[in-house]
Amino acid sequence: MxxxxxxxxxxxxxxxxxxxxxxxxxxxxxxGGSFILRIEDTDQKRFNPEALDWLxxxxxxxGLEWDEGPDVGGEFGPYTxxxxxxxxxxxCQQLLDEGKxxxxxxxxxxxxxxxxxxxxxxxxxxxxxxxRNLDPTESAERANNxxxxxxxxxxxxxxxxxxxxxxxxxxTFDYTNLQDAVIMKSDGIPTYHLANVIxxxxxxxxxxxxxxEWVNSIPLHLLLYQSFGWQPPVMVxxxxxxxxxxxxxxxxxxxxxxxxRVLPVFVRSFEEMGYLPEAMINYLALLGWSLDDKTxxxxxxxxxxHFSLExxxxxxxxxxxxxxxxxxGDYIRQLSVEALTEQLLPFLEQAGISATSETLSPITPxxxxxxxxxSDAASQVDFFFVENLPDYDSAELIPKKMDAAQTITALQxxxxxxxxxxxxxxxxxxxxxxxxxxxxxxxxxxxQPIRVAVCGRKAAPPLxxxxxxxxRETCLKRIDQAIESLxx
RNA sequence: GCCCCCGUCGUCUAGAGGCCAAGGACACCACCCUUUCAAGGUGGCGACACGGGUUCGAAUCCCGUCGGGGGCACCA
Numbered sequence: 001m002x003x004x005x006x007x008x009x010x011x012x013x014x015x016x017x018x019x020x021x022x023x024x025x026x027x028x029x030x031x032g033g034s035f036i037l038r039i040e041d042t043d044q045k046r047f048n049p050e051a052l053d054w055l056x057x058x059x060x061x062x063g064l065e066w067d068e069g070p071d072v073g074g075e076f077g078p079y080t081x082x083x084x085x086x087x088x089x090x091x092c093q094q095l096l097d098e099g100k101x102x103x104x105x106x107x108x109x110x111x112x113x114x115x116x117x118x119x120x121x122x123x124x125x126x127x128x129x130x131x132r133n134l135d136p137t138e139s140a141e142r143a144n145n146x147x148x149x150x151x152x153x154x155x156x157x158x159x160x161x162x163x164x165x166x167x168x169x170x171x172t173f174d175y176t177n178l179q180d181a182v183i184m185k186s187d188g189i190p191t192y193h194l195a196n197v198i199x200x201x202x203x204x205x206x207x208x209x210x211x212x213e214w215v216n217s218i219p220l221h222l223l224l225y226q227s228f229g230w231q232p233p234v235m236v237x238x239x240x241x242x243x244x245x246x247x248x249x250x251x252x253x254x255x256x257x258x259x260x261r262v263l264p265v266f267v268r269s270f271e272e273m274g275y276l277p278e279a280m281i282n283y284l285a286l287l288g289w290s291l292d293d294k295t296x297x298x299x300x301x302x303x304x305x306h307f308s309l310e311x312x313x314x315x316x317x318x319x320x321x322x323x324x325x326x327x328x329g330d331y332i333r334q335l336s337v338e339a340l341t342e343q344l345l346p347f348l349e350q351a352g353i354s355a356t357s358e359t360l361s362p363i364t365p366x367x368x369x370x371x372x373x374x375s376d377a378a379s380q381v382d383f384f385f386v387e388n389l390p391d392y393d394s395a396e397l398i399p400k401k402m403d404a405a406q407t408i409t410a411l412q413x414x415x416x417x418x419x420x421x422x423x424x425x426x427x428x429x430x431x432x433x434x435x436x437x438x439x440x441x442x443x444x445x446x447x448q449p450i451r452v453a454v455c456g457r458k459a460a461p462p463l464x465x466x467x468x469x470x471x472r473e474t475c476l477k478r479i480d481q482a483i484e485s486l487x488x
Numbered sequence: 489g490c491c492c493c494c495g496u497c498g499u500c501u502a503g504a505g506g507c508c509a510a511g512g513a514c515a516c517c518a519c520c521c522u523u524u525c526a527a528g529g530u531g532g533c534g535a536c537a538c539g540g541g542u543u544c545g546a547a548u549c550c551c552g553u554c555g556g557g558g559g560c561a562c563c564a
Contacts, residue, residue, distance in 0.1 A: 008564045043563055108562075115561090124490050125560065150562050168493065177491050177560085185562040192564050216492060216559040239494080240557070246499080249557075286500065286513095293502035293512055313501080315494050316557060323500060323514045333527075369527040380525095432523095447523035459525040 001033030002206050005066075006196065008040045009051035012266040013058035015319070016211065016241045016250055019284045023238060024209045025064045026285070026307040033206070037069030038199060039080040042189050058267035062277050063300060068203075076203040081195050088190040091198050091228065092151055092183065100227045101183060103139045103149040104131040126179035127152070151184035153193075153223065161219050166207075166236040166309045173219040181220055193217060197224040200233055207309075209236040212316070213249075236309055239288045242318040250319050263321065274347055274374025279328040287317045297330065325372040332371060337364045344377050351378035353385045362469045366461040380461065384469065389456040389478060392485040396458050399448045404486045410446050411453060411483050413439050415476060423472050425464045432464075453482035 005021040007013075028035035037059070041047055056071065068074025078084055095101035104127075111127070118125045131139075132154065143149055155175050162172045183194035190198075200208060215237050225232040241250045244263075255263040264270050270280060282298050290313070291298075291306050298306070332340065341357055341364045348355045355363075360381070367380045383389060398407045413435060421431040436446040451463050454475055460466065467475055 006564095010564075040564070046563065104562090111562085119489085126490095165493095171492070173492070179560080182562050187562080189562090191562070196564090211558095212493075213558055213564090218492095237493090242557075244499080246556080283500095288500095290501055296500095296513060317501090318499060320499050320514065326514055329527090367526090370525070442523095444523050451524060455524095457524090461525080463523060 001028060001031040002036065002204050003028050003033065003209055004036040004038050004200070004203065004205050006038040006040050006199075006210075007055060008043060008046075008192075009055065010043060010046040010048055011051060011252065012268060013051075013054045014250075014252060014265055015267060015270070015284070017055075018058065018062060018267050018280070019241060019287055020209065020211055020238060021059060021064055022062070022281060022284050023289070023307075023312070025066075026303050027207065027209065027309065028067075029304040030307045034067040035064070036074070036076075036203060036205070037066040037079065038203070039070050040192065040195065041080060041082050042192060042195055044187070044189065054266075054268055058271070061267065061271050062281060081199065082189070084195070084199070085189065087202070088184070088195055088198060089188065092190065092194065095153070095183075095227055096151065098227075099136070099154070101151050101153050102132055102134065102180075103143055104152045104180075104182070105134075105142060105147055105149045106130055107148075124177070129180055132180060148186045150182045150186050152180040153183050153220065153227070155180050155220075155223065161222060163218065163222060163235065165215070165218075166234060167239070167312045167314050168215070168237055169314075171215065171218070175219060175223075178219055183224075193220055193224065197221050197228075201225070201228070201230045205233050207234045207236055209238060212237050212240045236312070238312065239314055240316040241287060242316050244319050244321060246318040249316075257321075272375075274343075274376070275324070275328050276331045276343075276374075279324070279331040282331070283324045283327045287319075288313050297327075329369075329372045332374070333369055335368075337361060337368070340364050340368060343374055347374045348378055348381065348385075351375070351382075353378055353382060355381070355385060359385075363461075366465045366469075370461065383455050383457075383460075384466075389481070392452065392456070392482055394486060397449055397452045397482060397486060399445050402445060407449050408483050408486050409439075410441055410449050411479050411486075413441070414446055414450050415479050418467070418472060418475055418479070423468050425468055428464045428467055449482070450479065453479045 003024040005017075005024045007017055007021075025035050027033070039052065052070075059066065066072065068076060068079060070079045073079075081088075092101065096103070106127075110130075114128050114130075115125050131152070155178055157176070159175045160172060161175065162170060165171055181193060182191055184190050199205075218235060222232055242248065243250050251265055254265050254269060257263055262269070264273060267280075271277075278299065281300055281303070285298060285303050285307075286296070289307070289311055291311065335343070338361070341361045344360060344364065345355060345357065348360070363381050363384055367377060370380055371377050394404065398404055402410070414432065417431050417435045418428075421428055432446065432450075433443055436443050447463055448458065450467075451460055452458055454463075454470060455461075455466060
C-alpha cells in the first residue's frame with residue numbers, strides 16, 4: 001500500500017488538508033505501507049514560497065511523519081513536480097504522437113469569447129474543440145515555428161464511464177458532458193491532471209485519497225490512465241468539511257465569531273492557540289470516520305489500529321469548534337502536571353508572563369481543569385505573577401446581601417486569621433471556616449471578599465490553594481489594598 | 489444553466505429489513521457536588537427531509553420531490 005498527500009504550495013496549511021493527510025497517514029500505517037509527500041507546484045502564479053514551511057511544520061506538529069518526500073527523498077523522486085517537467089513533457093509527447101491529445105492554438109481571448117457566447121445562449125460552457133481536428137502535420141509545423149499552444153486531451157465524443165469509489169460507491173459520468181481539458185499549459189508546465197496521473201503511476205500509488213472536490217475530474221484521469229495503458233489506483237474521495245454553519249465548504253480564510261473570537265482554519269493557528277496535536281488528530285479523525293457508537297477518544301496508535309476505509313462516511317461534515325475544545329480540554333486534563341507545566345511556559349511567555357517551571361508547577365494543577373487551550377492559561381494565572389492588581393471592582397468585592405462596611409469587617413477578620421495561620425490548604429481551610437462561623441459569617445461571605453481581594457476577580461481557581469501558592473505576605477498586602485479601596 | 493455526490497437530534501455520529509416507541513458525544517437546560525469558576529455525576533431537551541412504492545415488517549431497498557454540497561479555468 002502506497003498513498004500520498006499531494007498539496008499545492010499556494011497558501012497556508014488548512015485543516016481540511018490536514019484531515020486528508022491524516023487519513024492517508026492512518027491508512028498507510030494501518031497497512032504497514034508508505035505515506036508519501038509530494039509537492040504539486042505546477043501553478044507558478046499562485047506559488048507561495050512560505051507554504052512549504054507551513055506545510056512541513058504543520059505535519060510535524062501533528063506528528064504525521066512521511067516516508068518519502070521533497071526533504072527526505074526516496075526511490076521515486078524527485079517529489080516536487082517542477083523538478084519533473086521533463087517526465088511530463090515526454091509523456092505528453094507520447095499522447096500527441098499517438099493522436100490521443102492535440103495541440104490547441106486558441107488564444108485566451110478566443111476562449112473567453114466562446115465562453116461568453118455560450119453563457120449568453122444558456123449553453124453548456126466549455127471548449128468548442130476548435131483545434132481538435134487540425135492536421136497533425138500542420139499542427140507540428142506551427143509548434144515548431146514557435147506558435148504558442150496548449151495540449152488538450154481528446155475525450156471520447158459519446159461514451160459513458162462507471163467506476164467505483166471506495167467511499168461513494170458506484171459513480172457514472174457521461175463524457176459528452178465533459179470537455180477536452182488542457183493537460184499541458186503553453187509555458188510547458190503540465191496542469192494538475194496530467195502531472196498528478198503520471199506521478200501517481202510512476203510513484204506506484206495504490207490508493208488515491210483526496211477531497212471530494214476532485215470526483216468530477218475522475219473521468220478525465222481515468223482516460224489518462226487508459227491512454228497510457230496504466231492501471232488506475234483505487235479511488236477514495238473524502239467528504240468535504242463544511243463551515244460551522246453547515247453552509248459551504250470550510251472557509252480558506254480565518255473568520256470571526258459573533259463575539260469577536262478568531263476562528264482559526266490553519267493548522268498553524270491551532271498550534272499557536274495551544275491545541276494539542278493529540279486532540280487535533282482525535283477530532284479530525286472523527287470528521288467523516290468513526291469506529292462504533294461509543295468510542296470517542298483515540299490515541300494515534302489506536303487510530304492506526306482501527307482505521308479503515310469502509311468506515312468513512314460519504315456525507316460532508318460541519319466543523320465544530322466546541323467539540324474540538326472539548327477534546328482539547330480532555331487531553332489537557334490527561335497530561336501530567338510536569339508535562340502541562342512545560343507546555344504552558346512558552347504560552348505564558350508569549351503573553352508577557354515570566355513564569356518558570358518552579359513558579360508555575362504549584363499553579364498548574366489548580367488551573368488544569370479550567371483551560372480548553374494552552375493559551376487560555378495566561379488569563380487564569382496572571383494575578384499570580386503581577387506585583388499589583390488593577391483597581392478593584394467593589395461590586396465584585398462586596399458579596400450579595402452585604403454592604404461595604406460589612407465587607408471590610410469580613411476582610412479584617414480574614415486578615416487576623418491569615419496573619420497567624422499556617423499557609424497550607426487544610427490548615428487555612430479549617431482556620432478560615434472556624435473563624436467565619438465564630439464571627440457570624442457564612443463561609444461564602446468571607447471567601448468571596450478574600451478571593452476578589454487576592455485574585456482581583458470572582459471567577460478564579462480554588463481559594464485555599466491560591467492563598468497557599470501566593471503566600472502570606474502577598475495575601476495580606478492585597479487584602480489591605482482591598483480594604484483601602486472600599487474605604488475610598 | 490449543465491453534470492456529479494450527499495440527506496438520522498443545532499453539530500459530530502451509531503444504525504447495513506425485525507435487536508430502534510432510534511443509541512452515544514458536543515452544545516444547551518436543570519439538579520447534585522461546591523467558597524467562585526471549572527471539572528465530575530445525574531436527569532432533561534432534541535432527529536430518521538417529504539411523498540409514493542417493495543415487504544408480514546423500512547431509518548435501512550426502489551422511485552420521485554425538496555433541501556444541501558461539489559464541479560464545470562492555460563487553479564489545484
